[in-house]
Amino acid sequence: MLRLPRFELRQPTSLGEAVTLLREEGAGAMVMAGGTDLLPNMKHELFTPRVVVSLGRVPELRGITRDPDGTLVVGAMARIAEIASSESVRKQAPALAQAAGLVAGPQLRRAGTIGGNVLLDTRCQYYNQSYFWRSALGFCLKKDGVVCHVVAGGSRCVAAASADCAPALMTLGAVLEIVGANGHRTVAIDEFWLGDGIVNRRLAVGEILVAIRIPPTPPGHRGAYGKLRERGSIDFPLLGVACRLDVGDGDRVEHGDLVLTALAARPKRIPQAASRLVSTRLGTEEFRAAIDELGALAHRQCHTLANVPGDQEWRREMIPVYVRRTLQAAAAGNGPVHHV
């Protein structure tokens, strides 16, 4: 049995009411969307808020709509299952639909939201454990302690960004809409992250993520998501690879992107992906050489750590394999890349 620590639950029925409540309660309150990350973390006493503000009854945060300019507006409370099966998302943002379809298991995809996925707490095998477990090890930097068990002598937490949807949203140039006591702001998802495993995102106390805006993609847009995990269901990523290929006349790539996750505190873009892929033609030797080279580059640039469980060397060797396969899947209009 894992009991939740005591708290007071508030269930506002409008966005305005939620913002006011959060302003009044300050740092003692936490937001809950689907609760599938927050509640296990609270059961592990990683968070012990005095007040939990549920967004479950706030209608403004729901639904997936399209603006007149073609921007897909995904409400922060849109469920992961809804995103995985939405025709508009599958067409305009296939990498996102694929990533959403591989989050957790079916029951949790019905409860979990896209907002909660973007704001997922970073994960580490020495952190996502019960209080008793953590106390036996003497705690760590991220919570209640002073040392890091992943990087000996390390003074910075390197807990891993582990949300499957986040790298896909980065390849799509998504923009986050945020509301707080000081009003409304927008931020490109690329600018949202911090390199700190303790808190890896720029969201002030009391702020609410309202929606995620996905700009229109061209007709030749292709995308895919690859996920390495222990079992074919339920598990968090041991490695996540999102890619984008916008293909123009004569199957020529006009834009490309590659972002990996489950490595360190923020998802990692391979900056050479765009230049290396652009102007290659799908199905040619040149394209195959480009994706091989990107696999090798990713292998060089990405380091696996013991923040994520499993064999670190094996995870590292899987980087070029998943980079290649995911780019191949996108080129073929397939995906996701997954072992079952």
Add this chain to the structure above:
Amino acid sequence: MHLKVNGDVHDVDAPDHWTLLEVLRYRLGLTGSKQGCDKGDCGACTVLVDGEPMISCLILAREAEGREIVTIEGLWPLHLARGGEGPDPVQDAFDRYGALQCGFCQSGMILSARALLDRTPSPTDEEIARALSGNLCRCTGYTQILQAVQSIVARARGVEPPRRSWEAANVGRQAGER
């Protein structure tokens, strides 16, 4: 708070931090929903919320107010209320196919399968596997569980149901193949 469980509205007194699973088990005495990992991994606590399988150890009881909750205890009565006979066909098939050993995963498995069949009366083998992929079983190796659900689909399609594993073994023995 008021919770609608298996068709009845219950007036329950429980603190804000209690989960739906805790209220079901420790206020309403409905212990068919199992408390396994208590953190979303195993699916033993699966109940139907508005007809869909959900993880009751990660839903606050108060968040379930106003929703229709069905637990394993409600399945047989619900089947009878709909004019059926005997237990729910999924329960019956799990029994016939020996789709359990310790039984801990069973209520969650059965509810996930029930919801699938309500939505998709004739699912493919892959759809069955996917629908049950959030329910872990540490005992059976899953074969008999999948066969149990396949047998219901086979009956609906009017085709031969999968042969039960021990029947296959007996056939082998009779033929002197062992």
